[in-house]
Every structure is written in structure tokens, then in C-alpha cells.
Amino acid sequence: MATPLTTYTVEMEHTGLSGWISYRESMLTLRFSYERMLTSIYVFVPGNEQWPAYCRSAGAKIATPRRTEIIQRIATELRNQQAPSMVQINDFGIEVVF
Numbered sequence: 097m098a099t100p101l102t103t104y105t106v107e108m109e110h111t112g113l114s115g116w117i118s119y120r121e122s123m124l125t126l127r128f129s130y131e132r133m134l135t136s137i138y139v140f141v142p143g144n145e146q147w148p149a150y151c152r153s154a155g156a157k158i159a160t161p162r163r164t165e166i167i168q169r170i171a172t173e174l175r176n177q178q179a180p181s182m183v184q185i186n187d188f189g190i191e192v193v194f
Contacts, residue, residue: 106173119170124156126166137178139190141167 102121108130109116117128117139130139142150144163151160159166167190171183174192182193 104169106170106177108174108177117170117174119166124159126151126154126156126159128170135194136180137174137192139170139174139192141170141189143187 104119104121107118107120109118113132115130115132117130119126119128128139128141130137141163147163148160151157167185171185171190171192174180174190175183178192178194180192180194184191184193
């Protein structure tokens with residue numbers, strides 16, 4: 097299980113107005129699709145019900161109990177990288193408002 101000292105990175109892979117967000121730790125990689133809107137970016141994250149299956153399919157079972165922590169880390173990094181005015185997290189994703 098990760099600790100506050102766990103090293104991780106969050107990277108955006110652009111392909112026009114959409115792309116992928118990659119969350120990486122030393123033994124874990126998760127990818128989430130995103131779309132760029134006029135005033136925001138929306139990152140699609142599997143809901144609580146789908147999260148365990150998503151982690152298994154990504155070969156990242158160790159991330160199963162850590163959904164909230166990982167989403168919070170992604171939101172914080174996107175805020176730092178994109179300098180938005182607001183970040184909202186809901187059951188199915190992260191919205192980064194410029």
C-alpha cells in the first residue's frame with residue numbers, strides 16, 4: 097500500500113482535444129482517458145463499482161483499495177500542471193476548470 101512518501105508521476109499524453117492521463121508508481125501504471133473542453137479538462141475514471149475490475153484488467157490489483165487516494169493525487173497534479181481555478185471530483189471523474 098502506498099504511503100505519503102511513495103514516488104508517483106502524472107503525465108498527460110495529448111492527441112488533439114483528447115488523450116490519456118498516466119498515473120505511475122514504481123510497480124503500478126494506470127491510464128485514464130480525458131477530453132479537453134472549452135474551459136475545462138474532464139478525466140474519465142471508473143466508478144466505485146467498476147474500479148476493482150479496471151485495476152485487475154490493468155494488472156494493478158494493488159491499486160484496488162486506493163481509488164480515492166489515486167484520484168486525489170491525479171487531481172492535485174493536474175491542478176499544478178494546468179494552473180486551473182478549480183478541480184472537482186465526482187463518482188466518475190475529475191474536472192479541471194481553467
